[in-house]
Every structure is written in structure tokens, then in C-alpha cells.
Amino acid sequence: MGVPQIEMRDVGLSYFSPKHETEALRDIRLEVKAGEFISIVGPSGCGKSTLLSLVSGMLKPTRGEVLLMGERVNGVSPRVGYMLQHDHLFEWRDVLSNLLVGAEVRRIDKKKAKEKALYLLERYGLGGFAHHSPSQLSGGMRQRVALVRTLVAEPDILLLDEPFSALDFQTRLTLADDVHHIIKEQGKTAILVTHDIPEAITMADRVLVMSKRPSTFSASYDIVFDEGPDLTPWRKREAGRFQEYFNGIWKELDAHVASAG
Numbered sequence: 001m002g003v004p005q006i007e008m009r010d011v012g013l014s015y016f017s018p019k020h021e022t023e024a025l026r027d028i029r030l031e032v033k034a035g036e037f038i039s040i041v042g043p044s045g046c047g048k049s050t051l052l053s054l055v056s057g058m059l060k061p062t063r064g065e066v067l068l069m070g071e072r073v074n075g076v077s078p079r080v081g082y083m084l085q086h087d088h089l090f091e092w093r094d095v096l097s098n099l100l101v102g103a104e105v106r107r108i109d110k111k112k113a114k115e116k117a118l119y120l121l122e123r124y125g126l127g128g129f130a131h132h133s134p135s136q137l138s139g140g141m142r143q144r145v146a147l148v149r150t151l152v153a154e155p156d157i158l159l160l161d162e163p164f165s166a167l168d169f170q171t172r173l174t175l176a177d178d179v180h181h182i183i184k185e186q187g188k189t190a191i192l193v194t195h196d197i198p199e200a201i202t203m204a205d206r207v208l209v210m211s212k213r214p215s216t217f218s219a220s221y222d223i224v225f226d227e228g229p230d231l232t233p234w235r236k237r238e239a240g241r242f243q244e245y246f247n248g249i250w251k252e253l254d255a256h257v258a259s260a261g
């Protein structure tokens with residue numbers, strides 16, 4: 001087996017204040033292969049976003065180490081891109097110019113970035129919107145633009161921190177299909193954090209459940225459907241084993257929430 005794209009070796013993270021230590025994560029062990037899509041679910045406040053910050057290099061582990069492609073993470077990594085709950089598009093810039101912000105900041109070749117941005121807009125059904133302002137787009141379109149903006153920077157790894165949670169249910173379902181398609185087609189490695197168990201199951205190749213704080217992984221589910229690997233997230237909701245996965249993950253999560261109460 002090759003080197004994992006993401007590896008966490010016995011990672012722990014504590015937040016310190018003058019009087020307090022909050023131990024968020026303990027003994028986190030994780031290996032994610034290139035091109036794999038994993039989802040993480042867990043009780044509120046267990047440390048899911050913290051874990052993503054460790055992978056991106058925004059936080060340094062208190063214990064253990066985080067590696068990307070076998071190299072120890074040491075500061076914010078350009079190999080990692082984020083997709084968040086809010087799109088953070090600049091309203092005073094048009095869509096195309098929003099997509100080039102990263103290139104400007106990182107001083108990437110602007111012409112190349114523009115070509116890539118226009119290609120991705122076209123490829124993912126946004127070709128006619130390059131010169132629209134974000135306020136002219138629907139919530140789902142804005143999130144697709146946000147994903148394209150991340151892709152322009154050509155990261156290997158995408159971290160999705162509840163990217164659908166501000167949207168209405170129908171938009172969520174459609175966007176989940178779109179985002180899944182884009183990430184798989186682009187061959188990116190992805191970690192999705194969500195509170196939505198069906199979303200976790202239908203987007204990912206593997207679902208990891210976290211315990212309450214100090215949090216660690218308490219269960220892992222490989223998601224395989226008899227209907228084949230090419231089902232869209234939407235179709236997976238109707239697939240034979242969906243309910244079985246749902247029940248298992250729900251029970252596991254419920255045990256943590258009950259023991260927290």
C-alpha cells in the first residue's frame with residue numbers, strides 16, 4: 001500500500017487558557033488514501049472542526065503528529081482547501097473575480113488561474129455566470145462557486161465543514177450530488193464533517209464516528225452498496241443497505257450523547 005495522503009498518529013489536542021485546559025482530542029489515529037472520501041460525525045462540540053484544523057495545519061497537535069503524503073505538517077498547507085458552511089464570497093466582486101482571489105493572494109500565475117476558473121465554471125454548469133455578482137445566484141450555486149474557488153488553487157485535499165447546513169433541504173440534496181460528482185471527478189481526497197447521518201453515509205466511502213470529549217474515533221463503517229459504486233448520493237438513500245448503516249451509526253452516536261447527558 002502507498003503512503004496515505006492524510007495520516008494522524010496518536011494525535012491529541014488541548015486548548016489552553018490561563019486557568020484551563022480543554023482536552024478536545026485524544027489518541028486520534030487516521031489514515032486516508034488518495035482519492036478517498038470520508039465523513040466524520042460526532043456529538044456537538046466533540047472536536048470535529050478542530051480535527052480539520054489539524055489536517056490543514058492551522059492548529060498544531062499537542063501530542064502526536066499529522067502527515068500529508070508522508071510529510072509532517074508544519075504550518076498551513078497549500079495542498080489543502082476548505083469548503084465551509086458560509087461561502088464567504090465577496091459581494092462587490094463578480095464570480096470570476098471571486099475565483100481569482102486565492103491566486104492573487106498566493107501570487108499564482110493569474111492567466112493560468114483564470115483559464116482554470118473559466119474551465120471549471122463551464123464544466124460545472126456555471127459558465128454563464130462568470131460576470132454575475134454573488135447576490136444574483138441561488139444558495140446552492142453560491143456554494144458551487146465556493147467549491148470551484150477552492151479547486152482553482154489545485155489542492156489535493158478538500159476539507160468540508162458542514163458545507164450544506166445553511167441551505168434548505170431540497171438544495172442540500174441537489175448540491176450534495178453536485179459536490180460529490182465534482183470531488184470524485186477531480187480525484188480529490190475529502191473529509192466531510194456533518195451532523196447529518198444520511199449525508200455522511202451517502203457522500204463517503206467510509207464514515208467515522210467520534211465520541212464525546214476528549215474525543216476519539218469510536219467506530220468506522222466502510223460504505224459499500226450492492227447496487228455498485230457509481231450511485232449518486234441521492235440514489236444511495238434508496239439503496240438496500242442505507243437503513244442498516246443509518247441504524248448502526250445512529251445507535252453509536254446515541255450512546256455518546258446519552259453518556260454525555
Ligand SMILES: Nc1ncnc2c1ncn2[C@@H]1O[C@H](COP(=O)(O)OP(=O)(O)OP(=O)(O)O)[C@@H](O)[C@H]1O
Nearest residue numbers: 015016022024043044045046047048049050051213
Ligand atoms: N479556540 C478555542 N479555545 C478554547 N476551546 C475551544 C476553542 N475552539 C474550540 N474549543 C472547544 O473545543 C471543543 C471542540 O470544538 P470544535 O469546534 O472542534 O467541535 P465540533 O465537534 O466541530 O463542534 P460542533 O459540532 O458544535 O460544530 C469544544 O468543547 C470547544 O468549545
